[in-house]
Amino acid sequence: MTEVVIAGWMDYADRDKVLAACRTLTERTLAEPGCLGYAFSADAENPDRIRVFEWWSSQEALDAHLATSHVQDFRDLVSGIDRTGRALHRFAVSAAQPF
Numbered sequence: 001m002t003e004v005v006i007a008g009w010m011d012y013a014d015r016d017k018v019l020a021a022c023r024t025l026t027e028r029t030l031a032e033p034g035c036l037g038y039a040f041s042a043d044a045e046n047p048d049r050i051r052v053f054e055w056w057s058s059q060e061a062l063d064a065h066l067a068t069s070h071v072q073d074f075r076d077l078v079s080g081i082d083r084t085g086r087a088l089h090r091f092a093v094s095a096a097q098p099f
Helices: 015-030 059-066 069-078
Strands: 003-012 035-042 049-056 083-093
Touching: 003 015, 003 059, 015 035, 015 049, 015 069, 049 059
Parallel strands: none
Antiparallel strands: 003 049, 003 083, 035 049
16 A cells, blocks of 8 residues: 655644644544554744644545544644645655664
8 A cells, every 4th residue: 555644734723722622622533543654743933833744544534634633622622723825735754764
């Protein structure tokens, strides 16, 4: 299977509130089958920006994740917070090796 990486950033008017909501989402997501890595973190230089990194064993694992109740709960929690920018990309990993 082809691994999938989601990487990029999202800007929010209240980054800290969104990051607080990310804690539960991250904890539950890391326990999902097929999740190889999952992190939302504050950008060191932009006070509105959250850096996103997700690593999945397959597109099917990512699709299953997106259908979970904890993803919907997260979306509900942040729905009232203005997202002012976003740049996320999905990468299909054809090969990987230690660096």
